[in-house]
Amino acid sequence: MGIEVVVEGLTKSFGRQTIWQDVSLTLPAGEVSVLLGPSGTGKTVFLKSLIGLLKPDRGRVIVDGVDMANSPERDIYETRKLFGMMFQDGALFGSMNLFDNVAFPLREHTKKKEGEIRRIVMERLDMVGLVGAEGKLPGEISGGMRKRAGLARALVLDPQIILCDEPDSGLDPVRTAYLSQDLINLNAQLDATMLIVTHNLDIASTVPDNMGMLFRRNLVTFGPREVLLTSDEPVVSQFLAARRAGPIGMSEEKDEATMERELREGTGPEGFGTRPIVPQLEPSPGMPPRQAVRRRTLRVLRMLDQLPPAARQEIEASLLGARTSAQGTPGGRP
Numbered sequence: 001m002g003i004e005v006v007v008e009g010l011t012k013s014f015g016r017q018t019i020w021q022d023v024s025l026t027l028p029a030g031e032v033s034v035l036l037g038p039s040g041t042g043k044t045v046f047l048k049s050l051i052g053l054l055k056p057d058r059g060r061v062i063v064d065g066v067d068m069a070n071s072p073e074r075d076i077y078e079t080r081k082l083f084g085m086m087f088q089d090g091a092l093f094g095s096m097n098l099f100d101n102v103a104f105p106l107r108e109h110t111k112k113k114e115g116e117i118r119r120i121v122m123e124r125l126d127m128v129g130l131v132g133a134e135g136k137l138p139g140e141i142s143g144g145m146r147k148r149a150g151l152a153r154a155l156v157l158d159p160q161i162i163l164c165d166e167p168d169s170g171l172d173p174v175r176t177a178y179l180s181q182d183l184i185n186l187n188a189q190l191d192a193t194m195l196i197v198t199h200n201l202d203i204a205s206t207v208p209d210n211m212g213m214l215f216r217r218n219l220v221t222f223g224p225r226e227v228l229l230t231s232d233e234p235v236v237s238q239f240l241a242a243r244r245a246g247p248i249g250m251s252e253e254k255d256e257a258t259m260e261r262e263l264r265e266g267t268g269p270e271g272f273g274t275r276p277i278v279p280q281l282e283p284s285p286g287m288p289p290r291q292a293v294r295r296r297t298l299r300v301l302r303m304l305d306q307l308p309p310a311a312r313q314e315i316e317a318s319l320l321g322a323r324t325s326a327q328g329t330p331g332g333r334p
């Protein structure tokens with residue numbers, strides 16, 4: 001099972017620019033979480049801080065008893081092996097074929113023999129649908145395939161925590177839909193804790209168990225997906241409805257005067273409504289069920305009376321729906 005990641009009071013600045021401050025959240029073990037946020041709000045900086053590649057100014061990131069922000073470098077290095085990171089651009093070596101790219105972490109970090117490396121690499125390439133392309137160079141394949149190769153490489157060391165930085169960037173809507181399904185299938189197969197940073201509303205609304213959002217140097221919210229999807233916070237509903245009107249402007253944040261004018265003219269965030277909530281994706285036929293589902297249900301039920309009424313209603317409705325369909329259809333929703 002994946003490992004829980006506990007973030008407490010994390011603050012990061014570059015010089016005098018505060019990127020975000022006092023961020024606290026827990027990525028529940030084995031569940032899928034999504035972090036949303038307008039461009040430039042520091043989502044990539046957050047991922048890099050989780051694996052100890054960037055040092056926050058304050059706060060802690062506890063993974064398997066090690067503080068990735070403050071522990072000695074040797075402990076951080078060891079604990080980083082629990083993570084698999086899929087970088088935004090795939091970060092593949094252009095001169096190596098896909099096989100060698102995916103094998104790279106195994107050759108660097110383990111003493112495994114070539115036969116064993118071949119077995120693992122081919123298994124991971126199979127998981128992301130790239131068997132047959134292993135001899136190709138990154139420059140000879142599509143952007144979507146490069147993403148998959150980056151994902152396969154993130155998986156070779158059997159990570160218990162998988163971080164994906166904008167896995168959808170540059171993909172068309174159909175490939176993004178396939179990718180969403182891949183991410184859920186992966187979670188079903190590995191039961192790893194996953195955090196996906198994305199702008200993509202389709203991924204955000206169909207993939208995660210939990211969602212959070214960074215805005216104006218703060219974590220606006222983090223919790224069960226239903227909380228964010230039913231939120232009436234102007235910044236959240238603007239983002240989810242992909243509207244121009246609202247606190248998010250072209251340069252990330254609008255000035256107060258613009259917002260006041262929008263409200264006066266009735267083009268502000270109120271009254272636009274958000275997207276209807278769609279069910280979370282299920283693993284494809286033939287995949288194992290996601291073990292996180294039961295754990296999450298119990299966890300969410302325990303916190304139910306602390307959640308906003310709209311989120312509570314959604315959760316109750318979806319649990320009831322799952323129970324009804326589980327009686328008729330094996331494996332959950334029809």
Ligand SMILES: Nc1ncnc2c1ncn2[C@@H]1O[C@H](COP(=O)(O)OP(=O)(O)OP(=O)(O)O)[C@@H](O)[C@H]1O
Nearest residue numbers: 014019037038039040041042043044045046166199
């Ligand atoms: N090493 C660094 N040194 C100085 N500033 C940095 C460094 N890394 C990131 N930044 C700054 O931190 C801010 C947040 O960057 P980051 O890439 O994390 O944003 P993001 O939310 O991932 O954006 P996007 O969605 O566009 O990818 C930016 O202003 C960026 O210039």
